[in-house]
Structures are given as C-alpha cells and as structure tokens.
Amino acid sequence: MxxxxxxxxxxxxxxxxxxxxxxxxxxxxxxxxxxxxxxxxxxxxxxxxxxxxxxxxxxxxxxxxxxxxxxxxxxxxxxxxxxxxxxxxxxxxxxxxxxxxxxxxxxxxxxxxxxxxxxxxxxxxxxxxxxxxxxxxxxxxxxxxxxxxxxxxxxxxxxxxxxxxxxxxxxxxxxxxxxxxxxxxxxxxxxxxxxxxxxxxxxxxxxxxxxxxxxxxxxxxxxxxxxxxxxxxxxxxxxxxxxxxxxxxxxxxxxxxxxxxKLTDLYTPEAYVYMKRLEFKNMLTRFSDDMSQNDLEKYFHVYHELDEIQNFFDGFSAKEAAVSFFEEAGIVYGLAVAKSNQNVVYLTCGGFVTEGYLEEQVQKLCDGLDTLITPDLKGLLKHVRVPETKNCIDTTIAAYLLNPLKNEYTYDDLARDILGLMVPSKLDLLGKLKIKKAAEEKPEALELMVCYEAYTCIAAKNQLLEQLEDHDMKKLYDEIEMPLVYVLADMEKEGVRAEKAELEAYGAQLTGRISELETSIYEKAGETFNINSPKQLGVILFEKLQMPNGKKTKTGYSTAADVLERLAPDYPIVSEILEYRQLTKLKSTYADGLALCIAPDGRIHSTFNQTITATGRISSTEPNLQNIPIRMELGRLIRKVFVPKEGYVFIDADYSQIELRVLAHMSGDQNLIAAYQHAEDIHRITASQVFHTPLEAVTDLQRRNAKAVNFGIVYGISSFGLSQDLSITRKEAEGYIASYFETYPGIKIFLDRLVTDAKEKGYAETMFGRRRPVPELASSNFMQRSFGERIAMNSPIQGTAADIIKIAMIRVKQRLEREQLKSKLILQVHDELLIEAAADEEEYVKTLLAEEMRHAADLAVTLEVDVKSGRNWFEAH
The missing domain is CATH 3.40.50.1010 (5'-nuclease)
Structure with a gap:
C-alpha cells in the first residue's frame, strides 16, 4: 500500500x-x-x-x-x-x-x-x-x-x-x-x-x-x-x-x-500547553488523560477519618493559609486547606465529620491566622465569622479586577494566567459529571480538583497582589471590592420577604389582562393563531394585514422587538402584541418564577455577583431581582409582593441621574456643571439649548427627546441609534447630537479623549482606577472598532457610577452597624438601595441613608438622592 x-x-x-x-x-x-x-x-x-x-x-x-x-x-x-x-x-x-x-x-x-x-x-x-x-x-x-x-x-x-x-x-x-x-x-x-x-x-x-x-x-x-x-x-x-x-x-x-x-503523535505536552493557553477546551479531549500531570500532586493529602482530621486541626500552626469549603447546591462535600505550596489538605465531609464540626474547627483555624486566602470569601462567610479587620485575600476578586472580561475565574485559568502553570481543569478531571455524581463515581478526581484550587490560591496570592499594585488597583481592591463582600454576604443572608398570597393575586391580575389582550388581538387579526409563534405572527402582520417593512428570513418574517416597536405607533394590534409579550414574560419569570424562590423563612435570598460585569456593576441571580420591569404599570406592581417584616418599613433611596452627574464631573463641562448647580431640570435645560427654545416654552416632546440625547451620549450613542430611538431621520439625529456638543463642548472633548486614551493604553478607566480592557479598538473591523469606541466612552462613566454605589453600600452598612441600629440593607438595584428599617428608626435611617449616599464621592456637582418609605417596595419607590 x-x-x-x-x-x-x-x-x-x-x-x-x-x-x-x-x-x-x-x-x-x-x-x-x-x-x-x-x-x-x-x-x-x-x-x-x-x-x-x-x-x-x-x-x-x-x-x-x-x-x-x-x-x-x-x-x-x-x-x-x-x-x-x-x-x-x-x-x-x-x-x-x-x-x-x-x-x-x-x-x-x-x-x-x-x-x-x-x-x-x-x-x-x-x-x-x-x-x-x-x-x-x-x-x-x-x-x-x-x-x-x-x-x-x-x-x-x-x-x-x-x-x-x-x-x-x-x-x-x-x-x-x-x-x-x-x-x-x-x-x-x-x-x-x-x-x-x-x-x-x-x-x-x-x-x-x-x-x-x-x-x-x-x-x-x-x-x-x-x-x-x-x-x-x-x-x-x-x-x-x-x-x-x-x-x-x-x-x-x-x-x-x-x-x-513523518507524522508522529501530535498530542504532545507542549501542544497541550498551547491548547490550554488558547482556551480551546474541546480540543483538549484529543489529548491523553495524563497529559496534564505534574509533580504538584505529591504535596496533596486527603483525610477521611475523624481522628486524622482532628489531628490535622490540633497540629495546625500556620499564620497564613488558603481555606475554602467545597460545596454545591447547599451540600458541603469537604474542606480544602493549603498551608503552603507544598502542603495542601482536603478534609472530606461525611459520617462523623459533619458540616457543623468542620465549621467549628475552621472558625478556630481562621481566628488564629494573620492572613486568610480564599477563592470565595462570600461563600466562606456562610460557614464562619471573619472580621472585616482580618487580612483577607479573595483570589477570584483579584483576578476579576485584573481581567474583567472573562466569564469565569477558574483555578486552572488562575494557574495559567498568573503562575504560568498548566493544571488539570474541572473538565479534565470530572468530564461533564455533576458534582453530586462525581462524588459517587470519581471521588479521587474530585479531591484532586479541590486540592488544585487551594494550591493555586496560595501559590498565586503574592503575584496577584503585585499585579494589583502594578495596575494601580490595590486601593480599589482594599477599599471597595473586599469590604463589599461583607455587604453582599449580609444582603444574601437577610433576603427580602415576599408575600405568597400577593404573588398569587398578582399572577391572577396578569392572567386576566393577558386573556383580554388575546381576545383583542384575535379580533383585530380576524382569526385565532399562536401569538407566541414568530412564524404565525409574521404571516398575520405582513401578509394578511399587509404591514410595511416586513423582513423575510429563512424561517419567516422577523417579529423581533425592534421591528414591532417601529410599527406599534400606527397599528394598535402591534402595541397589544408587545404588551402581551411583556406580560407573559412577567407571569412566567416573576408571578410563577418567584414563588419557587421563596425560602422556608418566607424570604427570597438572591445571589449578588461582583465578578460578572466588565464595568464593575453588581448583578443578581437566582432570582434576578435587578431586572424587575419598571416602565409599565403592571411591571411596577410586582414590587407590592415585597414587604418588610412585622414592625419594620421599607426605605428606598435612588440616585438621581448619577451617570449624567458623573459625566458633568469627569468632563468638567462648565455648562453642564452650572445646570446642575442651579438645580434646574437638566433635560428641560438641554432641550432649551439644543432646540434654541426659551426654557418656559420647552414642550414635553422636546424634553423627552433631550432626555434621550442626554442619556444616549453617556452610552456613546450613534446618530443611527438615536434616530431609531426617537423615530426621526438620521440627519435630524446628527443635528441633535451636533447641537448637544455645541451646548456642552467640554463633553465632546472629554469623550474624544477617552477614546484616544483607551487606544493608547488598551483600557478605559474609572475615577477610582477600575480598568476595563478594550481590545476592540485595535480591530480592523469597522463595526468592532465602533463598538470599542462606545465602550471607551461609556465604561469610565458607568464604571464610576458603579464604584460610587458600592462605596455608598459599604458606608451605609458600616454606619448601621456602628450605631447599633436594627435596620438592614437588603437590596441593591443599580442606582437604588433598599433598607428594611425598624419603624422607630425610620426617620433617622432616612437621613443616614441620604447622607452616606450623597457623600460617597466628592464631585463637582451634588449627588442627589430621592428617599421614600412605605409598607411595601412599590410604595417606597
């Protein structure tokens, strides 16, 4: 052959x-x-x-x-x-x-x-x-x-x-x-x-x-x-x-x-290193299982029995250690402790080694440490008390600050990016097995995985801190991100009370309105059809009812939100379809979904994430309480479901136009600063100047358009984007933007400088030193570069606003505790804070909340805060 x-x-x-x-x-x-x-x-x-x-x-x-x-x-x-x-x-x-x-x-x-x-x-x-x-x-x-x-x-x-x-x-x-x-x-x-x-x-x-x-x-x-x-x-x-x-x-x-x-084995250790570096995870399956082996594992020890685990704790004497509970879905499988790079221990949970026993022993261990290292301080705080004065290092948060563009911060990524080491990942060790299944079928692999995580924590600690110093983000890490962990841990622990009966009543209200909309839509269409089917809906709108601008795709006409929103002003059936979509989503996500999230204590305990968004904003999951719709009345009504406990009220404080105020300060534009200093309606005064109309003669439409321009500028909006938002021609939108920059010339100079700086440095930066890499600016693709320019303009503003709200949260929590008040901060939604306040502390907490939020940052314009209270979240907002 x-x-x-x-x-x-x-x-x-x-x-x-x-x-x-x-x-x-x-x-x-x-x-x-x-x-x-x-x-x-x-x-x-x-x-x-x-x-x-x-x-x-x-x-x-x-x-x-x-x-x-x-x-x-x-x-x-x-x-x-x-x-x-x-x-x-x-x-x-x-x-x-x-x-x-x-x-x-x-x-x-x-x-x-x-x-x-x-x-x-x-x-x-x-x-x-x-x-x-x-x-x-x-x-x-x-x-x-x-x-x-x-x-x-x-x-x-x-x-x-x-x-x-x-x-x-x-x-x-x-x-x-x-x-x-x-x-x-x-x-x-x-x-x-x-x-x-x-x-x-x-x-x-x-x-x-x-x-x-x-x-x-x-x-x-x-x-x-x-x-x-x-x-x-x-x-x-x-x-x-x-x-x-x-x-x-x-x-x-x-x-x-x-x-x-001559073709030999392509799947060499050197090639494996490249596949890991390039993050081609599915290609790693072509390599043999032992490819990622190294000599670190000789330093890993696993203890199963109570006596050997007790001996470990009794003989523990280090002043620095990496500690983390290994758990999933509320089940604790064990505990990892790394005393040094060459002494990593995994203690299994089970039998006589209970979760409570481990928590008690870890508490003593942590109390004796000078430096506590962990991949998840917030998770650790569920099991042990760690005072805010303790020298704590959360390696995940440090890695996030150094590169906020990643989706996750796994131990193998940390080993590769910080230590230059290739270690087996969770996928390498467990394949696609869930943790519970892996604990039964591959316990040794699971133990190895947890040991690697503890090892990378302690091994990468010094380099992470050095890189934070080199990137001028150590202060951001020490004064904002780490104290914030304690705030979020408390908020998760407290949760927010939700009334099941109110939720059912709200669901019934939605069902009634959805039914009304269905009947009306069928009447206007002249037949019944599946409103949730884009294909059927497209045929009704663009063939039967002959609506204009139908875009045909391989699967039928596009019925995406932007297509329908352009038709809605002229076609009542389209307005009703949009409302129908919003209400069915409200019902499935909130009326039905939230009921499943109410814990036995009657409260919803959301998870708050601080390493998800590239700009530094906090996000909320399981459930997402930050995405509750507020633009439509029925959406706002969901807030009635959230109520304080007996003898308490809700106090809600919301920053007014924080991003525009940040823009005024960072740009130094004297006209915008003056408008805020005179406490005028910023959108009305912008309309007056952009449309050359006396202030008292500004129409509601002009104010609405000026508002769109004001907020659009913050997000680096293009003339095309503005024309779509306001349903005007692109030329008109260009005119609005040009007039805006004539009115506020300092803003144009500032935004251009942000783009230039980001191109030179490779990143955008907030007032507090948070960096957001912008690789898109180096792209040869025009669309990618344009996207990068918008990021370069928006990130410093949105990121600074995110930093300010974090500072406010930290100060509010610390002051509530310092003054030994019963009131607690329980929720954050972008620029808004919600406190569950004891009724007898209501007025004092209102004042305290406003003070701390106003003084979270020293800007050229005042940080205005709207504070309200009520018997539920709807009333308080």
Missing part, C-alpha cells in the same frame, strides 16, 4: 478559517479564531486521510521571483487584517509544538513549495493530498496528487476533491491547461493582468480548442470572436507573462527531508 503525505497551504487555510469562524479571543485578548478554524480543518483532514507524512507551507513577506518579473503582482491585495496577522506566528508555534514540519523559503510562495514537494513525493510513489482554498493549485492535480479545497458553510466544513480527471470534468481543461486559462482571463486577486477583453468563458473555449496560449497564437486567423483574436494578437506578450506568473514552480531548490515530515 502506498505511503501518503498531506501538504497544507498554511496562509490559505488560515485565511479561510479567519473569515469562516466568528471572532474569538482568549483571556489574554489574543485573537484565536483563525488558529481554531485551521486546527479543525487539519484534524478533519487527518482523521479522513490518515497520512504517514504531514507538512505545512507558509508564504514569506519578502518579494518573490514573480514580483521581480511584474512589480504589480498581488498589488491589489488588501493588507492582512491585524487580527489575522497576530495569529500567524501563534499558528506556527502550535504546529511546531505538535511536531509538524513547516516549510517556507524566501523568493518563493507556499504554492511553489507545495508543488515541488508534491512532485518529490509522487516520484517516490506516494499518494499526495494538497489542502488549500486556492484553486490555482488545481494545476498540480494528477492521478496521484489530489487537491482538496475546504469550504466553510453553516453546516460545517465541506471539502471538494480534485484529481486530474475531476479538473477536466469541472473545468473542461487538464490541470496544465488550467494555467493557460488563468493566464488569458487574468486574476484580480493576484493582479495577474491576463488579456484585456477575454473572460473565463472565452479563455476556456480557446484552450479547449487549442490546448495552449502558444498554439492559439499560432492559429490566430482561426480564432473567433474577432475581438478575442485582436486582443490576443496585441497583448500576446502580456499573456505569456501572465502564464509565467500563474505557473507554480515545481523545481524549487529546497532541501526537503521526507523523514522529518
């Missing part, structure tokens, strides 16, 4: 992958989509071909012999996108790590190297497969040399295969004649001139008839059409040059050692 070699056209496949795979970046901000796509194509080819040899050829940047013949060769090509350019060296490193032979040579293109090596292999009796997206390589096809052209489609990668006979069948010419066709017709992508006036059809007909350019020229008088004859006669020299340019050189003086191209 013949040996087989696969030859890959490196730049061609990398380029195809880059445009075929959506943008991807790893946590370093490195673009990875081309590398990812290339490897997928390569693995697919290797799985199909099972070759004995493999080589990848790359182009060089130096001019080739073709450029010396014709200066303008490939002169029309656009420069390579920066996002692709940065992946070329990475691709080569990955291939080298896999032991794959790479070839490149000054003065020659990859095609020439592929053609030469293919010829060598064919002489040796080998089967050859050349992988390229470039059809020029079809000229190399023979009975032994197959050209494989991958095509990336929605359904995946499909590959067209061509031997010599397949080229004839598809193009009517042999592979060698294929060169002459290209020489006659030219090639705009390579800037091969060809013969003017001869296109693909004429070129093919000529070569089918005469087999070569030279023979066609020898039979000029026979050639039809006449124009082709004349053009070939006048431009024969150009046709010959084009043929030389189009011909792949198959005798490159390259020294190629076939044995060096």
């Amino acid at each position: 013949s040996k087989k070699i696969v030859l890959i056209d490196g730049h061609s496949i990398l380029n195809r992958a880059f445009f075929g795979v959506p943008p991807l970046t790893n946590s370093e901000g490195l673009h990875t989509n081309a590398v990812y796509g290339f490897l997928n194509i390569m693995f697919k080819i290797l799985d199909e071909e099972k070759p004995d040899y493999l080589t990848v050829a790359f182009d060089r940047s130096e001019p080739t012999f073709r450029h010396q013949m014709f200066d303008a060769y490939k002169g029309t090509r656009k420069p390579m996108a920066q996002e692709l350019r940065e992946q070329v060296p990475v691709m080569k490193e990955v291939l080298q790590a896999m032991g794959i032979k790479i070839v490149e040579m000054p003065g020659y293109e990859a095609d020439d190297l592929l053609g030469t090596i293919a010829g060598m292999a064919e002489v040796q009796g080998m089967d050859v497969s050349i992988i390229s997206g470039d059809r020029d390589l079809l000229q190399l096809a023979t009975e032994k040399v197959k050209i494989r052209i991958p095509k990336t489609k929605r359904t995946g990668t499909e590959i067209e295969d061509y031997y010599a006979a397949d080229v004839v069948e598809r193009y009517q010419v042999t592979p060698k004649e294929f060169i002459d066709v290209k020489a006659l017709m030219g090639d705009s992508s390579d800037n091969i001139p060809g013969v003017p006036g001869i296109g693909e059809k004429t070129a093919t007909n000529l070569i089918v008839a005469y087999k070569s350019i030279e023979n066609a020229y020898a039979h000029l008088e026979e050639i039809t059409p006449k124009r082709a004859k004349t053009n070939l006669e006048e431009h024969y020299d150009m046709a010959q040059m084009s043929k030389t340019l189009a011909t792949i050189e198959v005798h490159v003086p390259i020294e190629f050692d076939m044995e060096a191209a």
Whole structure:
C-alpha cells in the first residue's frame, strides 16, 4: 500500500478559517479564531486521510521571483487584517509544538513549495493530498496528487476533491491547461493582468480548442470572436507573462527531508500547553488523560477519618493559609486547606465529620491566622465569622479586577494566567459529571480538583497582589471590592420577604389582562393563531394585514422587538402584541418564577455577583431581582409582593441621574456643571439649548427627546441609534447630537479623549482606577472598532457610577452597624438601595441613608438622592 503525505497551504487555510469562524479571543485578548478554524480543518483532514507524512507551507513577506518579473503582482491585495496577522506566528508555534514540519523559503510562495514537494513525493510513489482554498493549485492535480479545497458553510466544513480527471470534468481543461486559462482571463486577486477583453468563458473555449496560449497564437486567423483574436494578437506578450506568473514552480531548490515530515503523535505536552493557553477546551479531549500531570500532586493529602482530621486541626500552626469549603447546591462535600505550596489538605465531609464540626474547627483555624486566602470569601462567610479587620485575600476578586472580561475565574485559568502553570481543569478531571455524581463515581478526581484550587490560591496570592499594585488597583481592591463582600454576604443572608398570597393575586391580575389582550388581538387579526409563534405572527402582520417593512428570513418574517416597536405607533394590534409579550414574560419569570424562590423563612435570598460585569456593576441571580420591569404599570406592581417584616418599613433611596452627574464631573463641562448647580431640570435645560427654545416654552416632546440625547451620549450613542430611538431621520439625529456638543463642548472633548486614551493604553478607566480592557479598538473591523469606541466612552462613566454605589453600600452598612441600629440593607438595584428599617428608626435611617449616599464621592456637582418609605417596595419607590 502506498505511503501518503498531506501538504497544507498554511496562509490559505488560515485565511479561510479567519473569515469562516466568528471572532474569538482568549483571556489574554489574543485573537484565536483563525488558529481554531485551521486546527479543525487539519484534524478533519487527518482523521479522513490518515497520512504517514504531514507538512505545512507558509508564504514569506519578502518579494518573490514573480514580483521581480511584474512589480504589480498581488498589488491589489488588501493588507492582512491585524487580527489575522497576530495569529500567524501563534499558528506556527502550535504546529511546531505538535511536531509538524513547516516549510517556507524566501523568493518563493507556499504554492511553489507545495508543488515541488508534491512532485518529490509522487516520484517516490506516494499518494499526495494538497489542502488549500486556492484553486490555482488545481494545476498540480494528477492521478496521484489530489487537491482538496475546504469550504466553510453553516453546516460545517465541506471539502471538494480534485484529481486530474475531476479538473477536466469541472473545468473542461487538464490541470496544465488550467494555467493557460488563468493566464488569458487574468486574476484580480493576484493582479495577474491576463488579456484585456477575454473572460473565463472565452479563455476556456480557446484552450479547449487549442490546448495552449502558444498554439492559439499560432492559429490566430482561426480564432473567433474577432475581438478575442485582436486582443490576443496585441497583448500576446502580456499573456505569456501572465502564464509565467500563474505557473507554480515545481523545481524549487529546497532541501526537503521526507523523514522529518513523518507524522508522529501530535498530542504532545507542549501542544497541550498551547491548547490550554488558547482556551480551546474541546480540543483538549484529543489529548491523553495524563497529559496534564505534574509533580504538584505529591504535596496533596486527603483525610477521611475523624481522628486524622482532628489531628490535622490540633497540629495546625500556620499564620497564613488558603481555606475554602467545597460545596454545591447547599451540600458541603469537604474542606480544602493549603498551608503552603507544598502542603495542601482536603478534609472530606461525611459520617462523623459533619458540616457543623468542620465549621467549628475552621472558625478556630481562621481566628488564629494573620492572613486568610480564599477563592470565595462570600461563600466562606456562610460557614464562619471573619472580621472585616482580618487580612483577607479573595483570589477570584483579584483576578476579576485584573481581567474583567472573562466569564469565569477558574483555578486552572488562575494557574495559567498568573503562575504560568498548566493544571488539570474541572473538565479534565470530572468530564461533564455533576458534582453530586462525581462524588459517587470519581471521588479521587474530585479531591484532586479541590486540592488544585487551594494550591493555586496560595501559590498565586503574592503575584496577584503585585499585579494589583502594578495596575494601580490595590486601593480599589482594599477599599471597595473586599469590604463589599461583607455587604453582599449580609444582603444574601437577610433576603427580602415576599408575600405568597400577593404573588398569587398578582399572577391572577396578569392572567386576566393577558386573556383580554388575546381576545383583542384575535379580533383585530380576524382569526385565532399562536401569538407566541414568530412564524404565525409574521404571516398575520405582513401578509394578511399587509404591514410595511416586513423582513423575510429563512424561517419567516422577523417579529423581533425592534421591528414591532417601529410599527406599534400606527397599528394598535402591534402595541397589544408587545404588551402581551411583556406580560407573559412577567407571569412566567416573576408571578410563577418567584414563588419557587421563596425560602422556608418566607424570604427570597438572591445571589449578588461582583465578578460578572466588565464595568464593575453588581448583578443578581437566582432570582434576578435587578431586572424587575419598571416602565409599565403592571411591571411596577410586582414590587407590592415585597414587604418588610412585622414592625419594620421599607426605605428606598435612588440616585438621581448619577451617570449624567458623573459625566458633568469627569468632563468638567462648565455648562453642564452650572445646570446642575442651579438645580434646574437638566433635560428641560438641554432641550432649551439644543432646540434654541426659551426654557418656559420647552414642550414635553422636546424634553423627552433631550432626555434621550442626554442619556444616549453617556452610552456613546450613534446618530443611527438615536434616530431609531426617537423615530426621526438620521440627519435630524446628527443635528441633535451636533447641537448637544455645541451646548456642552467640554463633553465632546472629554469623550474624544477617552477614546484616544483607551487606544493608547488598551483600557478605559474609572475615577477610582477600575480598568476595563478594550481590545476592540485595535480591530480592523469597522463595526468592532465602533463598538470599542462606545465602550471607551461609556465604561469610565458607568464604571464610576458603579464604584460610587458600592462605596455608598459599604458606608451605609458600616454606619448601621456602628450605631447599633436594627435596620438592614437588603437590596441593591443599580442606582437604588433598599433598607428594611425598624419603624422607630425610620426617620433617622432616612437621613443616614441620604447622607452616606450623597457623600460617597466628592464631585463637582451634588449627588442627589430621592428617599421614600412605605409598607411595601412599590410604595417606597
């Protein structure tokens, strides 16, 4: 059986992958989509071909012999996108790590190297497969040399295969004649001139008839059409040059050692490191299970029995340790303690080793530590008391500040990013098993995982703190993020009381209105249909009712919210459909969903996350209490369900226009600052100035439009976005924005500076030093760059507002405790704080809340706070 070699056209496949795979970046901000796509194509080819040899050829940047013949060769090509350019060296490193032979040579293109090596292999009796997206390589096809052209489609990668006979069948010419066709017709992508006036059809007909350019020229008088004859006669020299340019050189003086191209095990430890770094998690499954082994595990110890666990606690003497309970869904499986990099212990929970016993022992242990390290301080606080004065290091929060763009902060990411170590991840150890199942089926793997987490905590601690110092975020970490952990832990523990009966009544109210809307929608449509089916709804609106601007997609008409919102003012049925959608979502998410979240104590205990959003905002999950709709009356009414306990009231305080006030301060725009200092209606005064209307004559519509511009500017809105929001032309929107910047010139200067600074530094920054990387600004894609500019403008403002609300939360909590009040902070929703206050403390807490929120930051304008109280959250807001 013949040996087989696969030859890959490196730049061609990398380029195809880059445009075929959506943008991807790893946590370093490195673009990875081309590398990812290339490897997928390569693995697919290797799985199909099972070759004995493999080589990848790359182009060089130096001019080739073709450029010396014709200066303008490939002169029309656009420069390579920066996002692709940065992946070329990475691709080569990955291939080298896999032991794959790479070839490149000054003065020659990859095609020439592929053609030469293919010829060598064919002489040796080998089967050859050349992988390229470039059809020029079809000229190399023979009975032994197959050209494989991958095509990336929605359904995946499909590959067209061509031997010599397949080229004839598809193009009517042999592979060698294929060169002459290209020489006659030219090639705009390579800037091969060809013969003017001869296109693909004429070129093919000529070569089918005469087999070569030279023979066609020898039979000029026979050639039809006449124009082709004349053009070939006048431009024969150009046709010959084009043929030389189009011909792949198959005798490159390259020294190629076939044995060096022998395919060995690609899944090397070095390649594994690259897959981890590039975060190609699904590719890691191709590597053997022991690939991620290292010598750390000799320092890991697991104790199961009560006596050995007690001995561990009795003999514990360190002043610094990493501590974390390992739990999921309220079940504690054990406890990890790392006294040093070389002493990591996992203590299992079960039998005589109860959760209570572990908590008692850990409390003593923590009390004796000078420095407590943990991946989750908030989680630890559920089990033990840790005073705020304790020197605590939460490695997850530190890692989040250093890179807020990630979705999660796993121990293996921490090991890779901070320690430069590759350790087995949860997926490596447990596969897709849930923790409960893994505890039964893979207890040793589970124990290893927890030990690795404790190890990375203590090992990465110093470098995390050093990097926070280097990035000027240590103060942000010490004074805002770490104290905030205690605030959020208390809020989660307290929860908020919810009345089940009120919730049922609210659900019934929604059901009644939903039923009314259904009846009305069916009447207006003239038939019943499934309102929740976009396909059926599209047919009703755009075919039966003949509404304008219907956008047809593969699955039917688009009935997305933005499409319906544009129709709603003119079509009552569309307004009702939008309301129907909102109410059905309210019912499923809140009326039905919240009932499942009420704990036995009658309260809902949401989880507050501080490492989720890139701007620093706190988010809420299980359930999300920050997403309760407030724009529609029925949405606001859900707040009636939330009530204080007996003898208490709710006090709600809301920052007024905090982001606009932050913008006034950070931009230093004197007009905006003056407007706030005079305590005027900021939207009315903006309307007056933008629309050149006396203040007292400003209409409600003008104020509403000015409000949209005010808040839109904060979010870096474009004229297109504003035109959509206000249902005006783009030109009108451009006029509004131009007038706004004339009114507040300092804001335009400030926003432009934010973008310039972010481009230079690579990140945007809040008033308190929080950084938000903006890799999109370096993109060659206009849409991506525009998105990056909006981030650069918005992040410092939104992030600063988020920092201020966090400071306010910390100060409110600390003051309530310092003054030994019974009232508690129980909820935060963006710019709003909710306190469950003892009735006899109501007035004092109102004053306290307003004071602490107003003085959370020292701005050039006052931080205004609206404070109300009530018997439920609806009344208090």
